[in-house]
Amino acid sequence: MAKTNLDPVTFEVLKNAYGNLVDQMSEQVLRTCYSFVIYCRDFSSALCDANGDTIMQGSQDIAVHVGTLHLTAKAILRAFGDDIHEGDIFIFNDPYEGGTHFCDVRIVKPVFFEGEIVAFTLSNGHWADVGGKVPGSFDITAKDHYGEGTRITPLRIWDRGRYLDDVANCLVANMRGSEDRLGDLRAQAEACNVGEREFLRLIAKYGKDTVLLAARECQNYVERIARSRIAEIPDGQWETVDFIDQDPDLGEGLIPIKVKMTIKGDQVHYDLTGSHPIVGCFLNSAYPATLSALVAGSKAFFPDIPLNAGFFRVFDVTVPEGCVANAPWPTAVTGFCSGVYEKAQAAVIELWSELMPERALGCAFNLEYLLIGGWDRRPGFGNFFMWYDWMAGGHGGRSTKDGSNCTAAVFGLGLSIQPCEGQERLTPVITDEHSILTDSAGPGKFRGGCGLTKGGTVMSCEGSVMSYCCDRARSIAFGIWGGLPSIPQGLWKNKGRDDEAFLGAIFSGVPVNAGDTFTRPSAGGGGLGDPLERDPLMVLEDVIDGYVSIERAKKDYGVVVVENDPILLDYEIDMAATEKERAHIRQNRVAWMKEDPGKVLQMLVDGEIDEMDVVRRYGVILDWGIKQVLPKSTAQFRQMLEKRTVSHWS
C-alpha cells in the first residue's frame, strides 16, 4: 500500500489535508474554550514533525505565535528525550525556552504510530489569567518573572493516557478562575486529540512513509517558493530602527531596537546588534518572541506562502543576549507584545517596504490591553470582575491606497474586539464612546487608517484597580516616504475634571472608584508619501466623512475646504487658497521641524498651536500630562523624522 514516490496529486491532497487538520483543531478550540481571549482568536494550532518542526499552521492563527510553535515542541523533546510515551500530553508556557509570555499556554501531544513518534500536535491559547500580582497577569512593574504569573516549564499532564489531575489542580490553583482554566486545558488537549486522530487516519489511508514524505515535502515546498522569491531580490544590506517609549529606570529617552537586514542569494539575515539592553519594565522580549516578530513581519510580504518550518529556514537571526529583544531568564517579558514585538515587526515591515513597494506599509497603531479588575457591587452581583479590553486602530498608509481604518493590531489580524454590550453585562463598566477619532490618521499622500477612541465610566464596584499595557506615547506611529506620524497613545483618567490625569501608555494597579471615567485613543496608522501631494478631492471626501477635520485638512494637507451646507454635505475646495497654503507649508516645513522645542511648548501653552501641531509640524515630544518637553526623546524623534519623512520632501 505504502508508496514512497510522491506524485503531484498525492502531495497536493496531503498538503491540503494537513491544512484541514490544523483548522479542525482550531474549530475544536473555538467551540469549547473558556477564555474569551482565546475565543476572540488569540490562539493557534500546529502540526509538527517528529523533530518538532512545523509542517502546517492554522490559516487563521495569530501572527505573534508564528515563530515559536516549533520551539515549544523542541523544548518538550529536549526536556523529555526518550521518556515520551503514547498517550502522553504536555503543557508548557516558558518564554525563555520557546514560549512568548506566560498567558500563552501550549498543549503538546506526541502522535505515535507502531511505537514511534511520527508527529506532534500543538495547541496554543492565551489564557485570561495565569496568576501573579494583578488580574490578567499583566504587571507592568514586574522586573523579573516571579511576580508575573505561573511559569510552566515542560510538564507532563497526561501520563500514558491517564490525566494527572493533581498536577493540573496545582497549576490552576495559582490562577484566577481555576475552573475556567481547566476548561481551556481540556479544550486544547481535545484539539490535540482531534489532530492526532486525523493524522493517524491519513497514515491508515496513504501509509506512513507517504504521509511523512509529504510532510517533509510540504516544508521543502514552502522553502522552495520562499527562496525563489528572495533570490529575485538583488543582494544588499538595509537597516533601520524603531523605539520603545522609555526605560522607567533610566528616565526619558527612546529605547532603540535596531534591525539590520542582509539578503545574500536566497537567504535573509536579521541582526539586532546595537539594540538597547533590557529595560526595567515588562516590555522586553525573550528570543522566541523576537524571532516570531521578524518572521511575521517578513510574512506580510509573502502573504500567499503557507507557514511552516520551510519558511523559517530562509531566515537567520542574530540577537545578542542581554539586549531588550533577547532578555535572559528571569527578566520580565509579559508585555513583549506591546513592546519589542511590535517594534521589531514594524522595523522589518519598513525594510521590506523599500524592497517591495507594491506591498509597502506605514507603521500601525500599537497593540494595547486595558484591564480593570475588582469586586462588582452592582445590585445582584458580588463577584470578582475583570474588564479586559483591547482596541482596533489604524494601519499604515499603502503605496496605492490609504491604510485600513479601525483594524485589529498587526500583532494578530484575526484578534477580534469584544462587543461593548457583552462587557457591560459582565462588568460594572459602561462604555461612553467607541468611535473613530477624527484626525487620528497620520497624514500622507496615502494617509494612515483612522484610529478610535474608547472610554467609559466605572460603575458600582469595590477594591478595583486599572492597568494598561501599551506603548507609543512618545515613539509615535511613524510615516514613511515623506508621510507624517499619527498621534500619541496613552490613557486619561477623569479627563476634563479637576482631578484629570494623563496616566501614559503603561501603568498598573491604579485605583478606580464608581464614577471615575477614562478614555484613550488607539492611534491611526502612519502616512505614506508627502501629504502635500495628496489629491485634494480625497481630502475633501475625508472631511465629508469626518475622518479629517477642516482645520487639519489645511494644516496637514494644505487643502482649504469651504463648508457651504453640512446638512446637504455641500463642501468645496478653494483651489487658489489651497495652492497658496501648500506653497506656504512647503516653504517653511523643514524649518518648523528644527524649531526650538521650548518655543514650541510656549506656543502650545499660549494656545497658538495644538498637540497635533507639536508632533506633526514640529516633531516635538512632550510629557503629555504635565506639558513638559522631553529633550532626548525629541532629538531622537526628530532624527527618525529626518530619515523617514523630511528627507523625502521635495
Add this chain to the structure above:
Amino acid sequence: MGKYRVAVDTGGTFTDVFIFEEEFGEVIVQKVPSTPHNPSEAIVAGMEKAGISMQDVQLFSHGTTVGTNALITRNLPLTGMINTKGFRDVIEIRRSTKPDLWDHYKDVAPPHVPRRHRLEVTERIDYGGNVVKPLDETEARQVAEIFKKRGMKAVAVCFMNSYMNGEHEQRVKQIVQEVMPEAYVCTSNELLPDIFEHERFSTCVINAVLGPVVSDYLKDLVSKLKGLGYKGDILVLHSGGGVMKAETVTSYASRIASSGIAAGAIAMNQTAQLCGYPNAMGLDMGGTSADISLTYGGELRMANEWQVEFGYPIMYPSIEVITIGAGGGSIAWVDPGGSLRNGPQSAGAEPGPACYQAGGMEPTNTDANLVLGRLNTNLLEGGMQISKEAAEAAVDKIAKHYGMSLVDAAYSILKVANANMCDALRLISVQRGYDPRDFALVGFGGAGPLHAAYLARELEIPTVIIPRYPGVHAALGCLLVDVRHDLQKTYLATSASAQIEEIEDIFEQLEAEARALLKQEGMTGERVELKRVMDIRYIGQWRQLAVNVPRPITTLDKALEVFHAEHERQFSWSNPDQVVEIYGLRVTAIGKVPMPSFNKADNGDQAVMPEPRQVRPVFFEKAGGFVDTPVYRRRDLPPGAKLRGPAIVEQLDTTTVIPVGVKARIDDYLNIIMDISR
C-alpha cells in the same frame, strides 16, 4: 383553479423553472438566461417557453438572488443610520478582523452606510434595559429632517442595549416616519432582539438597504404575474429554508439575501428523504463553484448567521452551505512551488473552458473531463459543439510541466479538484462530528454528477443519488417548502437560577408574535407548527448548542440531558454535574403548505434496458486506461433499470459518470442510485 405549481430559481447565469402538474404528476423543466437588469423578465420568458399560462398556475414559489446581487454589487438605495451618541461607527469598526490575515492589501468591504450618513442622538439604555439617558426627541427630529433633505430612501435605527429595551428605537422610528413617510424604516430591536451590537446593527443595516430593493422587485413581479392572470400568492424562499409571502418579505428583506443558495440544499434534503436516506450531503456543482450542504435525520444543518461579504453578518438562522471555488470552469495551474492546484479562479461562462473555443486557453475541469472521454463533444443534445483538440492543447500545459502523459495530466487535474471538494465535505461532516459513512451523497448542478461517485468513494460514502433533473434541481427546493419564521430573544440564566415560568412566558410571547406573522399569511389552526429551541452552554464557554425543548416547558431536565449528550457527540466531552448556562430562547414557526406528491412508477422490476445511444472510449483508472463505455440517454432509462459501471448517462445539461464496478439503478422516482460500497 390552476393545476400547476411553479418554482422559479433565479441564478446569476440561468433562471430555472420547475413546473409540477398536480393531476397527473407531470413535470416540466425550463432553463432560460437570467436578466439581471430586471430579473422578472426571465421569469416571464421561462413561463412562455414552457408554454404554461399563469392563469393555470395555482401556486408560485420563488428563490431569488436579487438581494445577494444588490449586496455584492453595492447597487443600493441611499440609506441613513441613527445611532446612540458615541456609537455611530460600530458597523465600521465591526469586530476589527480581516479574513486574510497576512495580506495587508486585501481589505474588508466598506460598510453599507458611509460615515457621513450615520448620525447620532442622545439616549442610553444599560445592560438591564434601564434608561440611563432619556431620548432627546428634538435631536431625533433634527436627524430625520436632515435625512429627508438628503433624500434618503431607507433608515436603520440602531441603539446600544436595545435588545433589552426597544422603546427608544421605536420612538425614533415613529418620528422618522412622521417626517419622511415614504422612507423604509427598521429598528434593530424589532428585527433581532439579540445581544452584541455589531451583529444586531449589521443585520438591521442590511435589512434597511435591501428593503427598498426587494420591495420594488417584488412589486414589479407581482404586477407582471397578475397581469398574466395569476391569482395566487407569491412565496419567496429565505435563508432559513422556508418561504414568506411577498408582502411579509418587505419587512424582513435581509432574510432573503441568500434565497438562491438555500434552494439547492432544500432540494437535496427532499430528494434524500424521498429516497429513504435520512442522512445526506449535497454537492451542487456548477460552472464556477460548488455548494455543499448536509442533512442529518432529515433536518438540514443550520448556522446561526451567515454573510454575503466578510464582516457584515446577518444573524438569522440559515441553512449551512459551504461554497468553494470548484466548478466545471475552475482552472488547473502550477504554483511557484511546483504544486498542482485547482481553482478558485474560474474561466466562468466567459470565456469559458478552453474547449468552448471562446478565448479560454487555460485547462479547466471541463477540459479534463472531455480529454478523458467523460464528456461528449456534443452538448445540450446537439445544441453546442465543444472541441476536444482545444481541451487537449490546454491540458497539455500541465502534462509538459510534469513530464506526464496527456491523460495522466487530465486525470491529475480531476483528482486535485475532487480532493478539494472532499475537504469541503469533510469540513461539514467530520469536523462537525458526523461520519460520512452514515450518509448518502446527492450530486447535482451542471457538473455534480460528473464528480459525485469519486467523492463518495474517497470519503467512503456508500450511496450516491443523482436526481432526475440535476441541472434545475435547485428550483425544486423552492417548490417543496413551508412558510417559516424564526424568532429569538436573549435570555441569560444558569440552570440553577433559571425561572421556568419566566422562560415559558418568553416562549409564549415569541409564539404569539410568530402566530401573528403566520396569520397575516393566511396560516392558522392545524397548518401552524411551532418549535422551541433553547441555546445552552457550559458556564464560561463562549459558544452554545441549540437544544429542542417541549411546549409547555415545565422542567429543564430533558433539555439538559440532550445538551450533555450532544456536547459529548460533537466535542467528545461532557460533564452532567457542571452547571450550565441558558443563553437564548428561539421559536421556529412553520406554516404548512400542502406538498405535491410525485408519481411513483409501478413497472419496477420488469424494466427493459434500453440500448446505449453510443459506445465511446472513456478513461477509468481502475480499468487501466480507456475502455469502450456504453453511453445512455437519461430519458431512455426506465424505473428499475440496472447499470453497471463503466457507464455514462447523458441528458440535456448534465453528464453522469458511473465508475468501473459501481452498480447503479433507476429508482421509482427516476433518480439514479449508485452503490459505492465495496
